[in-house]
Amino acid sequence: MATEAKAVTRELIWRRVMDELGFEHARVRRGPEGTELSGLILVAEQGAPLRAEYSVLCDDAWRTRRVSVTQSWRGEPRTLTLEHDGDGHWRKDGRVAEELEGCTDVDLGLSPSTNALPINRLRLEEGTRAELRAAWVRFPALEVVPARQGYTRVGPARYRYESLESGFNALLDVDEDGLPVEYAGIWRRLAEGPAAPVSPSQAFMEALVSPGPSPELGDAAATFGWLVGGWAGTIQDHDPDGSVRQSHGEWWFHWVLEGRALQDVFIVPSRHAPAQSGPGANKRYGTTVRSFDRAGGKWRIVWVSPTGGAINRLDGGRDGDRLVLLGEHHGKPIRWSFSDIGPDRFTWRGEEQDSTGHWKLQARFDMRRIA
Structure with a gap:
């Protein structure tokens, strides 16, 4: 009799080493139905504490399907919800977001974890490159704008990320799940390991x-x-x-x-x-x-x-x-x-x-x- 595959859950912590002003504690849950990235981000933004909790649900092909963000900054709580049909059509807070048409992945501007989404979805061969449009979430405004990006696999566990509009590029060293270990002196992983089961x-x-x-x-x-x-x-x-x-x-x-x-x-x-x-x-x-x-x-x-x-x-x-x-x-x-x-x-x-x-x-x- 076949048995259902169990979900694998990991926890990771990154530090924002470029300015020493932030941390992220993330959880990755992978199962036969898909993957969920969720986490807590704590950063100092313009001299004020910013706390953001997020969840990104993907299908079994790593296509972003639903995103939720809850943010607290300068005493103001804000939320954001994105829904994606997997074919480039998006809704933002329940309304059609025509400006995001054609975007394939979500990119949370404060999180290194979402780089794993296109890396796993594309599954590039070493030496190959791909361009995409991402729904880029900018903090603390929680604005969502389309962003042209490029990914090149330059080694077995190394990718070059490019922002095709700003010209910014950075090398990412990743693990077997495509999650950054070192993000070009911007983010650095401090710890990782198996996560305890979610309580009932x-x-x-x-x-x-x-x-x-x-x-x-x-x-x-x-x-x-x-x-x-x-x-x-x-x-x-x-x-x-x-x-x-x-x-x-x-x-x-x-x-x-x-x-x-x-x-x-x-x-x-x-x-x-x-x-x-x-x-x-x-x-x-x-x-x-x-x-x-x-x-x-x-x-x-x-x-x-x-x-x-x-x-x-x-x-x-x-x-x-x-x-x-x-x-x-x-x-x-x-x-x-x-x-x-x-x-x-x-x-x-x-x-x-x-x-x-x-x-x-x-x-x-x-x-x-x-x-």
């Missing part, structure tokens, strides 16, 4: 979390996309007798399922809140998944609360300057809304309609952005 929790997060919304959502992504990040604030439960119980809570949002849905985690009391001496708001530790029904033109959400046992389904969307969702709970109409929306704040209200048609406030959350 990390593998789950990588499968679930997406860097941004799917292009399938189009303009609808903006309805809830502004929530991505972390929020904290005051949580109030309004009881039938008119009393109000209050606690502090936190709320985290991110794109999931290849950006087709937005999921949150809602926690009350906050993990960082001091213990309360009196009764506070109801304990909550649950999640909501939001997905867009293109046929109906509405967002549909499902809230699951293991602590309270509730499962609520609502749908809706933008209503003027509010977001309004309607549903039922125990046979009674309910309305959830986001209002007073600003760059760093919003108010959420949960209401139930009584037999007279009056909406009664059951809960109110006043949130401020923390991430």
